[in-house]
Ligand SMILES: Nc1ncnc2c1ncn2[C@@H]1O[C@H](COP(=O)(O)OP(=O)(O)OP(=O)(O)O)[C@@H](O)[C@H]1O
């Protein structure tokens with residue numbers, strides 16, 4: 169066919185087709201060049217025929233085209249070169265614009281010679297359309313990607329950042345250009361899962377689960393991110409697009425929520441346990457209230473009985489001691505009288521204990537130094553507990569002085585020591601220790617401060633049931649006739665009346681420890697000399713005594729004692745009666761009056777007498793703590809039941 173190039177029809181067709189046609193011979197000389205080629209190269213056919221193809225297009229030498237033409241001649245192969253991968257011929261459209269084109273290279277053989285046909289197609293329109301479409305698509309894509317709230321970062325297979333969206337700025341703090349070409353690692357904390365996830369996953373694997381990592385903002389701070397990965401491949405290279413969602417605030421909120429929930433749970437638990445505790449405390453308080461109400465009524469009953477008993481004992485003791493003086497010194501009678509006096513004295517001791525328990529005894533409060541009182545008692549205590557029991561007392565100098573009735577304290581300690589002795593029939597040891605307590609709040613006492621005296625034994629201890637009842641009056645495990653069950657009641661009554669309390673700790677087989685809390689004396693108060701004077705002073709002169717008592721029996725007993733002591737007595741049965749006698753100008757040196765009397769009591773009488781005659785001494789005889797505590801000091805005082813000796817001592821003190 170090539171041989172017919174000069175054929176008019178063929179030539180017409182050759183020039184009419186809308187593609188470029190170039191024919192070269194084995195020497196690469198142009199033998200065919202159609203009108204389309206002449207147009208786009210601005211070189212007419214006659215100018216190029218016979219010229220070397222490479223002379224016309226010198227730049228083509230460095231492309232793949234010469235090799236392909238060679239192949240077409242040598243092996244008869246056809247090829248296509250596309251504009252996308254190759255820079256081809258400098259062809260221009262009418263307006264001078266570059267024409268994008270593909271070239272198909274084919275061998276063409278005739279009987280005479282071999283040729284090579286280059287068939288050049290203009291793809292400018294198609295490519296431009298494609299480009300417009302692609303640009304539009306890209307714009308749409310970028311609009312979506314850039315408006316995404318998450319940072320989107322594409323990396324290559326070396327983890328170098330190739331592309332980022334606009335959100336990197338507000339998500340990570342980096343500008344667009346700052347990240348391109350940087351290693352992804354600048355956004356990661358050293359130890360993170362992303363690097364391993366990247367190396368493990370690949371294009372073929374679809375990883376849909378997001379990875380939680382700790383990343384790094386531009387300012388160096390770390391944040392929590394959830395990252396999803398998408399692998400893709402282009403131009404034989406692997407890329408990964410990573411989408412970074414910042415969950416730092418959510419993580420913080422989650423943590424806060426968790427903390428709040430934990431705190432809520434904790435406070436709920438705490439509340440529950442507090443409610444339980446309060447309920448328990450309330451039950452204990454109710455039990456204690458019930459117990460103390462019970463004690464209060466027993467105390468009232470006991471106190472009343474003991475008071476009447478005291479009066480009777482005063483009469484008996486007074487009469488007996490007078491009788492002893494007046495009857496002839498006959499051994500049998502004296503023995504009987506002594507026994508009767510002893511019995512009455514024991515009765516008096518018992519009423520003292522009852523009054524102590526009932527908190528109705530008269531307390532002679534003074535400042536007591538335990539460093540002195542306890543060592544002085546030790547001999548007596550040793551004597552009381554016997555040789556099988558070792559007594560130790562440790563009282564350090566820091567232990568403060570206390571404000572109590574020293575005699576009652578001694579009695580309390582003796583009671584505790586005797587209880588300890590009874591609990592240690594085979595012997596053992598008894599320890600007395602003291603310490604200061606700044607506050608009594610822990611055990612429900614309102615005033616401060618205290619000194620605690622603890623008496624501990626190594627005896628048999630108490631069962632729970634015994635411990636619960638030990639302080640009750642008349643509770644004893646010692647059998648009838650052996651224990652009165654008033655020992656601990658007395659100690660308890662005494663400590664309570666003194667403003668303190670008593671606590672017992674005991675377990676069967678493990679001994680018992682009784683602690684008594686007593687109020688500490690004010691700083692700087694000096695301890696009194698706690699010695700009782702045993703000498704009984706005698707009133708030298710004879711006194712004219714006005715004796716006031718509503719109980720005739722008691723009055724008679726007291727009158728007998730006064731007469732026996734050498735005084736003269738006028739008796740009055742009531743306060744008004746006594747006042748009348750005083751008005752009658754009958755001369756009196758002293759008034760001795762009972763306190764508890766119907767109508768006007770002894771204290772009121774004493775005050776009335778004092779108003780009239782301030783110099784007249786007055787003695788108040790009381791059976792229990794019924795005097796207003798601060799007023800009693802104004803007058804002389806006598807505790808019932810009293811002996812003739814006590815009466816003499818009180819008279820002596822009053823008229824001195
Ligand atoms: N140190 C102790 N060790 C073991 N049990 C004790 C101790 N102290 C008291 N008890 C128990 O408490 C009970 C009551 O004691 P409390 O001192 O009030 O009366 P008592 O000792 O029985 O009689 P009393 O004191 O009149 O001799 C005792 O009977 C005993 O069972």
Ligand SMILES: [Mg+2]
Nearest residue numbers: 583587655656
């Ligand atoms: Mg006892």
